[in-house]
Amino acid sequence: MIPQLAYPTAxxxxxxxxxxxxxxxxxIRLRREPVATIMFWNQIFEEKKPRSLWQKLRHLISxxxxxxxxxxxxLAIGEPFFSWESGRSRRIVIVIDQSASMxxxxxxxxxxxxxxxxxxxxxxxxxxxxxAAIIAxxxxxxxxxxxxxxxxxxxxxxxxxxxxxGPTTVPQAVELARRLVVDHDNKRxxxxxxxxxxxxxxxxxxxxxxxxxxxGAATNVGITRFQARRSLVDPIGYEILVEAxxxxxxxxxxxxxxxxxxxxxxxxxLKLAAGEKWTRVFEKTSAEGGILKAFFDKPDALEADDSxxxxxxxxxxxxxxxxxxxxxxxxxxxxxxxxxxxxxVQEIAKxxxxxxxxAFHRAxxxxxxxxxxIVIEPDRSTDLWDxxxxxxxxxxxxxxxxxxxxxxxxxDNVMMxxxxxxxxxxxxxxxxxxxxGDPLYALIRRPEGDVLxxxxxxxxxxxxxxxxxxxxxxxxxAYFAGEKGELKESIPAGSVADVSIPDIKxxxxxxxxxxxxxxxxxxxxxxxxxxxxxxxxxxRGIWSVEKKRDDEDRMKRSETRPAPVAQVACNLADRRxxxxxxxxxxxxxxxxxxxxxxxxxxxxxxxxxxxxxTAWEWFLYQRRxxx
Amino acid sequence: MPLFDSDFLKKLEYLAIVSRRVFRGQILAQRRTRxxxxxxxFADHRDYTPGDDFRHLDWNVYARHDDLLIKRFQEEExxxxxxxxxxxxxxxxxxxxxxxxxxxxxxxxxxxxxANLDRVAVIGVAGDLVADFxxxxxxxxILSLLKFLENLEPIAAATDLARSAASFVHRSQRxxxxxxxxxxxxxxxxxxxxxxxxxxxxxxHVVQIYDRAEAEPKFLGDLELFDxxxxxxxxxxxxxxxxxxxxxxxxxxxxxxxxxxxSRAIGHTTTTADVAFDELILKMMRSAGALTS
Numbered sequence: 001m002i003p004q005l006a007y008p009t010a011x012x013x014x015x016x017x018x019x020x021x022x023x024x025x026x027x028i029r030l031r032r033e034p035v036a037t038i039m040f041w042n043q044i045f046e047e048k049k050p051r052s053l054w055q056k057l058r059h060l061i062s063x064x065x066x067x068x069x070x071x072x073x074x075l076a077i078g079e080p081f082f083s084w085e086s087g088r089s090r091r092i093v094i095v096i097d098q099s100a101s102m103x104x105x106x107x108x109x110x111x112x113x114x115x116x117x118x119x120x121x122x123x124x125x126x127x128x129x130x131x132a133a134i135i136a137x138x139x140x141x142x143x144x145x146x147x148x149x150x151x152x153x154x155x156x157x158x159x160x161x162x163x164x165x166g167p168t169t170v171p172q173a174v175e176l177a178r179r180l181v182v183d184h185d186n187k188r189x190x191x192x193x194x195x196x197x198x199x200x201x202x203x204x205x206x207x208x209x210x211x212x213x214x215x216g217a218a219t220n221v222g223i224t225r226f227q228a229r230r231s232l233v234d235p236i237g238y239e240i241l242v243e244a245x246x247x248x249x250x251x252x253x254x255x256x257x258x259x260x261x262x263x264x265x266x267x268x269x270l271k272l273a274a275g276e277k278w279t280r281v282f283e284k285t286s287a288e289g290g291i292l293k294a295f296f297d298k299p300d301a302l303e304a305d306d307s308x309x310x311x312x313x314x315x316x317x318x319x320x321x322x323x324x325x326x327x328x329x330x331x332x333x334x335x336x337x338x339x340x341x342x343x344x345v346q347e348i349a350k351x352x353x354x355x356x357x358x359a360f361h362r363a364x365x366x367x368x369x370x371x372x373x374i375v376i377e378p379d380r381s382t383d384l385w386d387x388x389x390x391x392x393x394x395x396x397x398x399x400x401x402x403x404x405x406x407x408x409x410x411x412d413n414v415m416m417x418x419x420x421x422x423x424x425x426x427x428x429x430x431x432x433x434x435x436x437g438d439p440l441y442a443l444i445r446r447p448e449g450d451v452l453x454x455x456x457x458x459x460x461x462x463x464x465x466x467x468x469x470x471x472x473x474x475x476x477x478a479y480f481a482g483e484k485g486e487l488k489e490s491i492p493a494g495s496v497a498d499v500s501i502p503d504i505k506x507x508x509x510x511x512x513x514x515x516x517x518x519x520x521x522x523x524x525x526x527x528x529x530x531x532x533x534x535x536x537x538x539x540r541g542i543w544s545v546e547k548k549r550d551d552e553d554r555m556k557r558s559e560t561r562p563a564p565v566a567q568v569a570c571n572l573a574d575r576r577x578x579x580x581x582x583x584x585x586x587x588x589x590x591x592x593x594x595x596x597x598x599x600x601x602x603x604x605x606x607x608x609x610x611x612x613x614t615a616w617e618w619f620l621y622q623r624r625x626x627x
Numbered sequence: 628m629p630l631f632d633s634d635f636l637k638k639l640e641y642l643a644i645v646s647r648r649v650f651r652g653q654i655l656a657q658r659r660t661r662x663x664x665x666x667x668x669f670a671d672h673r674d675y676t677p678g679d680d681f682r683h684l685d686w687n688v689y690a691r692h693d694d695l696l697i698k699r700f701q702e703e704e705x706x707x708x709x710x711x712x713x714x715x716x717x718x719x720x721x722x723x724x725x726x727x728x729x730x731x732x733x734x735x736x737x738x739x740x741x742a743n744l745d746r747v748a749v750i751g752v753a754g755d756l757v758a759d760f761x762x763x764x765x766x767x768x769i770l771s772l773l774k775f776l777e778n779l780e781p782i783a784a785a786t787d788l789a790r791s792a793a794s795f796v797h798r799s800q801r802x803x804x805x806x807x808x809x810x811x812x813x814x815x816x817x818x819x820x821x822x823x824x825x826x827x828x829x830x831x832h833v834v835q836i837y838d839r840a841e842a843e844p845k846f847l848g849d850l851e852l853f854d855x856x857x858x859x860x861x862x863x864x865x866x867x868x869x870x871x872x873x874x875x876x877x878x879x880x881x882x883x884x885x886x887x888x889x890s891r892a893i894g895h896t897t898t899t900a901d902v903a904f905d906e907l908i909l910k911m912m913r914s915a916g917a918l919t920s
Contacts (some may be wrong), residue, residue, distance in 0.1 A: 030851040030862060032828050036717035037812035038854035038861055040880065044872045045863055 005603060006034055013074045017067055024063045027235070065617045072610035076603040081129070089129035091184040092145060093177035094119050098138035099168030100304040100493065100577040102542075104194070106218030112163055114214045115192040119158045122212075122591070123151050124188060127601075133180050134158055137173035137193070138167035139494030139536040147180060165304045165540040166494030167574045167576040168197040174209065195586030196576050210591045215580070217543050219248040221272060221296060222305025222578030223256070224573050227490050228312045231283065235338045235474065236315050240265075240282040242294055246272035247579035255297040258282065260312065261290030275581070287339070289314035291537075291542060293571070304493075305578045309542055309569040311488040315339050318477055320374075323348050324361035329464030330376065337474050339481070357480055361458075370448040372480045377420060377457055384444055384451060388421030394434035394456075404454070405443060405475045406431055409468045416440070418457040441472075445533035452476050497536030499545050499566040511548035512565065517541025523548070537570040544568075545594030631734060631773045638905045639738040639769075662681050672696040683875055692819040693904060707762065707803025709829070711795065712779070714751040714758060716855045717812050721838030721900040729808045729836055730776045731904035734769075736806055739908075741766045746803075749775065752791035754784035757799075785856045788812045788820025796827040805829040811884060812856070818887055823869040825891065833895040834911075835881070842877050842899075844870065 005011070035041070065372035065536045096119055102112040120135070126132060126149070134145040134157040170193055181187035187208055193200070194215040204211055224245045231237030246252050251273050255580050258265040267283055295307035320334055321558045343356075348363050359374040367383045368375070381387040396411040411432050421438050432441040444451040456463055462543040491497045501512070514534045524532055524545070537543055544564035572578070672685060675695035685698045718726040737747045744764065749772065760775045786809065795805075805824045811817040811833070822830045828876030847870070850859045859887045863869075881897060888895035896911050 002902070030849050032851045032853050032860075033842075033846050034720070034853045034855050036855060038852055038857070038859055039812065039814050040873055040876045041852055041861060042865060043871050043876050045861065135843040394904060552715070 003082050005075075005082040006081060008078060010074055010078035010410045014071070014075060016061045016074075017070055019065050019072065020063070024059075030105070048420070062617060062620060065613050065620075069610050069613045071527045072606045072613065075477060076610070077608035078200075078603075078620045080602045080606075082602070089186065090127065090133070091134060091181040092122070092126070092130060092131060092132040093147075093180055093189045094122055094158075095135045095137055095170060095173045095177055095188075095189060095191045095193075096158070097170055097191070097197070098136040098161060098164050098166070099170075099196065100165045100191075100572050100574065100575035101168070101194055101196045101216075101302060103165070103304055103578060104118070104215060104218050104220065104302045104580050106216055106301045106580065107214060110163070111194055111215040112161070115212070116158050116161065118192050118214065120155055121432055123297075124348045127149060130602075132175070135173045135177055135180075136161045137170040139169060139170055139538055141169050141173035141176050142177065143180070157471035164383060164493075164538045165570075165572055166536065166538050167492065167572075167577055168193070170197045170496075171199060171203070174203065190591060191587075194580070195583030196579065197391040198576070200583055201585040204585070205588065209550050211586065212588045212591055215582070215584050217249050217582055218303070219250060219252060220301045220578060220580040221246050221248070221252050221254050221270070222302060222333070222572065223296075223308040224277070224575045224578050225279070225573055226292075226294050226308035226310055228310040230313070230315070231285075234285065235478070236287040237283060237285045238289075238312055240284065240292060240294075240310070240477070241279070241283065243277060243279040245575055245578050247272060247575075247581060248300075248533050249274050249581050252300075256292045256294060257297065258292060260286060260292050261288075265292070269550060275579070277575075286312065287317075291567075293386045301580055302578070304540060305572045305574075308488045308490070308540075308571040308573065310571075311567055311569045312353055313488055316481055317341055318475075318481060319343065319353060320359050321345060321353070321356050322361065323363060325363065326357075327361055327458060327464075329469075330361055332457060333470050333473050335479050336470055340477055358476075368451055372579040373451045373474060375451060375453045377454065378422070378608045384425055384446070385453070386423040386425070388423060390457075391419045391421050391434060391436065391438055391455075393417055394436070394438065394440060396440060397435040398430075398433050399432040400429065401440075403429070403431055403443070405441075405479050407469075407471075407475055409471050409475065409613060411440070411463075411468060414466050414468060415462045416456050417460040419455045420457070422453065422455055424453070442495070450477075450480075488567075490571050490573070491535075491537055492573045493540050493570055494536050494538060495570075496533055497543075497568045497570075498531050498533050499568060501530055501532050501545065501565055512545050513548045515544040515546055515564070517543065517570070521546075534568065537568070540570050542567055542574050543570055628850070630797070631731075631777060635731065635734075639735055640736055642739055642905060642908050672700040673699055679918070688876075706740070706743075707801045707874075708740040708745055708747045709803055709805045710735065710749045711752050711791065711807045711809070712749060712758075712776075712778060713753070713786060713807075713809030713811075714781050715753040715786040715812070716781045716783050716812055717786065718836075720841070722840065722853060723900055725810055725836045725838060725900040726781055728898075728900050728902070728904055728907070729834075730779060732834060732836075732907055733806075733808055734773055734776050735904055735908045737772050738766075738769050741769055741772075747772070750786070750795060751779055751810075752786075753782050753917070754787045756788050756794045757782055757784070762801075765816060783856070783858075787815065788813045788817050789809065789815060789823060790820075792820035792823035796823055802828045803830070805831045806834060807831060807833045808836065810841075811835050814857075817884070821887070821893065831893050833884065833893060833894065835884055835897045836900055837881075837897070839898050843874055853897075854873075 038569055096115050098112065102110065102115060104111050107114045122133060129149060131147040131149045132154055133143060133147045134154060136144055144160055145154055148154065161165045170191060174189060174191065177189045188210060189208055190210045190212060192212045192214060195213060203209055223242065225241055225243035227241045229239055230238055240258065242256065244256060254270045255267060258269055265284055268280065270278055272278060272623045289312040292310040292312055293307060296544050299306060317339050319341050322331065322334060323345050324330060325346065331344055334340050348360065348365050357370060357372050358375060359376065360378065361376045362379045364375055364378045364380060364382055378387060394416055399411055400406050419434065419440055424439065424442060424444055427445045429443040430439040431443055433439050440455055444453060458464050511526045512524040512532060514524050515521050517539050524534060532545060534543060534545060545566045546562050546564050549562065673696065675684060675697050679697050683697045685696045688694055688696045712729055712733050718729060733749055737749060740747045741764065746762045746764045748762040749760040750756055758779055760772055763772065806809050807821065813820065821831050821833060847865050849864050852863055884895065884897065
């Protein structure tokens with residue numbers, strides 16, 4: 001138990017005792033004060049005789065106090081420590097839950113701020129030679145400070161942890177913490193959380209893990225799912241999936257409102273019991289698309305799940321020029337597709353309009369024009385195929401189920417009395433083929449534009465009468481429209497998202513930035529392919545991908561921003577985060593960090609004692625005046 | 628800076644005029660003896676008794692009323708003003724020094740007296756009589772008196788008013804007004820000295836001059852108090868409490884002076900050393916204590 005000194009050379013400072021003793025022995029001469037007469041003073045001091053023993057000894061006591069003060073200071077500078085302190089120094093990893101539920105305001109100002117306060121208390125209570133690390137359980141878990149005994153650094157690291165809207169990653173953070181202290185015997189992982197993560201109770205079975213619970217019961221209703229997709233049957237229709245959950249212990253009433261680009265779409269009153277979930281699919285129509293937003297009419301303890309967004313892609317109208325001698329069914333099928341604007345011509349269209357899709361029924365030009373083309377039952381050979389003999393009663397033996405062109409289509413029960421054999425030149429995909437291997441429906445790929453060919457004789461077949469035919473044409477229309485109008489999934493907070501970037505050339509990479517919902521920008525790696533990955537999306541809202549500009553700083557100050565190349569909706573959409581009810585068995589336990597030697601090094605107590613001695617000496621000095 | 632500069636002399640003249648105008652017939656006239664005799668100023672009549680000087684018979688009254696009345700005249704007598712000036716070392720203390728004010732006050736009183744054709748003597752006292760400016764008369768003597776005062780210095784001797792007063796009364800033949808200008812820091816007590824003066828039928832007036840720092844000292848802590856008069860040294864620890872005690876003792880001391888003088892109808896003036904001497908003289912005149920009694 002005999003302490004050792006970290007800096008034994010500091011003992012040389014004890015030599016300062018010599019001048020102190022010398023001054024005491026020499027006794028500094030008293031200040032002489034001449035007075036006109038001493039007779040009045042005599043009257044005072046004659047009464048006080050004899051002086052007490054204490055007064056006689058006080059100078060000696062003062063000297064001893066000064067020497068003791070010096071000794072304490074010298075020892076403190078020498079930094080004494082006990083052998084057990086170096087041997088039993090602890091390695092503490094503080095894991096702070098950074099999930100969205102930690103933004104709840106049931107404890108003021110937020111659960112996260114309370115967690116930070118608790119972390120700082122732990123840091124303040126560290127023993128001498130203890131080391132600690134700070135990990136934020138965000139997306140992904142991040143080490144804000146490695147193991148260090150420098151309390152100021154640790155406190156600063158704790159204060160740096162920002163609020164985030166992602167789901168909790170405490171288990172991953174704890175794994176990270178374990179790796180940090182894997183080589184140490186006396187280790188402790190302290191989780192500061194509201195317990196809203198899977199396996200929270202089991203985690204505490206590990207003796208090396210301690211917990212500090214923050215938060216209590218709070219009233220919260222959240223949107224736990226919000227997705228929109230285009231209707232499968234209605235090209236301009238869309239469906240909205242909304243799920244809300246009451247994450248509190250009491251019954252609540254709310255009104256959920258849904259807007260599309262600021263225009264109200266629907267309003268639904270909700271009455272949810274404790275823990276109850278509510279789900280509904282809304283079917284709406286809009287060709288224009290926009291940003292869908294769902295939100296509650298009242299705020300509650302957690303703002304992050306009170307609103308959600310989804311992106312509804314715009315449907316582009318397609319112009320189709322049908323060259324046909326006359327087929328009413330064919331015309332009606334194209335007219336029935338909502339996004340198609342049909343023009344019927346009797347003769348083969350000489351020149352196609354830019355962006356329009358020529359559809360040739362029987363009469364086809366010798367050279368198929370560039371661009372996207374639909375050909376039905378061609379009556380002659382062209383540059384893309386040689387027309388062969390008729391195929392009698394072909395049976396669909398195989399169809400490409402994976403192709404979007406064949407989605408929701410079954411041709412095996414369609415009566416096809418006749419088809420035409422085509423010998424297709426170049427690359428093609430047989431979407432439906434007969435038992436003889438001849439294509440009945442083919443996709444010919446060519447650099448200047450894909451061509452869809454149907455070899456079935458529509459006049460003899462009941463294909464135009466089947467539901468498969470309009471679906472087939474709708475698929476063709478959607479296929480030629482490209483990805484525009486497809487579902488754009490709302491991404492859960494904390495995830496990464498692959499965003500399609502059109503018009504990217506492989507040899508000309510373009511730099512992009514991701515603009516967060518709060519307007520900040522984050523650099524993205526240059527994209528050389530048609531996709532770019534952004535994330536993890538740690539803030540909910542609409543994220544945008546924009547082309548990076550050199551004058552980004554000026555852009556930050558400016559209100560006008562470049563049009564986004566792509567947008568991604570990000571929602572909390574996590575029931576665990578919405579559920580703010582206290583987690584059973586999650587409570588503060590095994591937080592004994594401050595036990596032992598008061599959490600302070602020996603020199604701290606030496607300085608404190610020296611301070612007390614100084615105060616005493618000062619008191620004695622004052623006593624001479626006020627006694 | 629000289630003790631008695633031209634400004635001082637102007638103020639003296641002013642004080643002399645004021646004293647004549649305000650106190651004519653009230654101050655010095657009252658000092659005149661009640662002895663009737665060969666003066667020129669008529670006092671009253673009395674019946675003739677055999678042996679009276681016929682020259683004093685009022686013949687006009689006799690002619691008119693047939694009464695023999697003797698005219699009485701008030702005999703004028705010079706007033707003797709003795710100024711006992713404390714020259715002990717304690718008088719050199721203060722800011723400004725008490726001794727400076729004491730000398731100025733002495734000079735002023737002497738000038739007023741000389742201007743009124745009275746006789747003035749200034750005697751320096753400490754442990755005994757240490758300096759003497761003998762009785763003199765006439766304004767012409769003022770310069771030599773001022774020179775005497777200017778050359779006067781405090782001496783290293785403890786104040787002994789009793790002994791000084793004894794020496795004084797045994798030397799002075801004529802009774803008169805005795806103005807004692809001192810801080811009265813006499814370890815044996817100032818009363819004995821004043822009593823001696825009083826018992827020898829002089830009329831004492833006490834002017835106590837003290838320094839503010841003496842009434843309310845500010846020093847604290849471990850000190851070596853040095854008595855400038857006796858050279859005694861005392862190591863003390865002065866606390867707020869002892870300062871409080873000191874202030875009370877000093878207050879009691881001044882109260883004892885006041886009560887002593889009042890009970891014996893002795894005029895007295897107490898002042899700090901930082902007042903102007905002319906103000907002090909005017910104050911004395913107004914209170915009519917210093918020069919009446």
